[in-house]
Amino acid sequence: MKGFRYLKNVVTLKLDQPACIGCGRCLEVCPHQVFELAGKMASIRDRDACVECGACALNCPVKAISVESGVGCASGMINEWLRERNLRAPGGSCCS
Amino acid sequence: MLQTKTRPAGPFKIKTIRRKTNSECSPSSSCCSEESSPGADKPPCCGPPTSKGGGVITDKVPGFIEWLNTPIGRIPRIDTKLGFADHLGACKARWALGRMDFIVPSGLYALGHPTATDPVLVTANYKMSYDRVRRELSGRNVWLLVLETFGVNVWCAAGKGTFGTGELVRQIKATGLTEIVSHRRLILPILGAPGVSAHEVARRTGFKVDYAAIRAADLLTYLDHGMVTTPEMRQVTFNFYDRLVLIPVELVMAMKSVAIVGLVTLLTLSALSNVTAGITGFCAYIGAAVCGIALGPLLLPWLPGRSFAVKGAFTGLLWCGLFYVVAGGTAWNGAITAAFFIALPAISSFHTLNFTGCSTYTSRSGVKKEMRIALPVMGSSLVISLILLLAGRFL
């Protein structure tokens, strides 16, 4: 995104290019312009811009994209982690 | 000091986080876990705890003008102008007051005088989303299909799957949309895409999904220019104002835990030393927390580094410098000064790292990586500064 860059080489986005049918859906749904369509095939243009929202994977009709999507906030993760151990969360919820 | 929150620092392994299965998610939990399997018809997993949904449409819905009689019964025609109450509600919601009630009933609404050929727009039942969409569409004839997202905005609800394929399909069927419009086309916000599988919706209902724009403000342009999305409409922004409006809620949400930790700091330091030390520690802590919560996000693009934890630590360091001068730090001994300079950045860092949940450009994997590194560092900093404080007292 313009003016903002997050960590490099961390995202889990994967594109199975041979499976792609070039419908362009991933370009339509991605809020960070991660993909581009070259010829009749999608390719990853800016991988580090991906926020792992999962929109592309969910909307690709041939399931050519995979990404580990989910909550991106620290307290959400701590809460998840605590709940997994059946501990009480220290208060506060995220993205409500 | 912050131990209550950072206790997991030692054996903490973020790697162990896995997706929750449906059975683990209870509707009453306020968690943020993700539910985005394509054909999910299951009840939403993570609505805010106090929200039982928006209820049914009556003539009390915000902006109600009159009932519109249609083949499938009466549909509320709503105003595209927002009233005083709408603006007041929005202000309150920004400060987390009554946010849980900031919700409208799900279902079908009419804007203007729509007919069978007019477009259908889809949004969430967070009242701010509903208000924004209707405000932007003044003078147009459109149908507005509001999904039950338990008062959560489109992006967050899509991440949770409540703004999702299952709910969309359910609302299409429940409202009898196929009998109201002659076309088979739905216009969705782009930020709803993480929850909705367009081809799945098409397969199950025959409706083709078009993702129009990120911002409601672009809807008119979209509708007026042959429903074409320009590259700008697809671009997320995160400017100073975008960030500013998020701060109040963050402050209010953190208030309770910050107050508790602050009080513990006050009492501990008072007991260890004297009341002056307690109050100094209390002020230092509150300042560091506020810097992390407010200053970090505001100065985001200008703070060094890519990592939120690092950016936050810098705001803490700024606060440290200021506090040192204002609180007369020259009178402190070396150990105590060091303790302040080690602990405060860690506290700010923690709170800024938490802001990743609100930011529009961070990824889950990135946050995980940051936490794996930052939490142990923060925990150690606090322990070290506590030792230094104790040492400083006996020196």
Ligand code: SF4
């Ligand atoms: S959505 Fe899937 S099939 Fe369509 S262009 Fe993208 S990767 Fe290719």
Ligand code: SF4
């Ligand atoms: S996960 Fe989201 S941000 Fe990442 S490429 Fe897919 S649509 Fe874009």
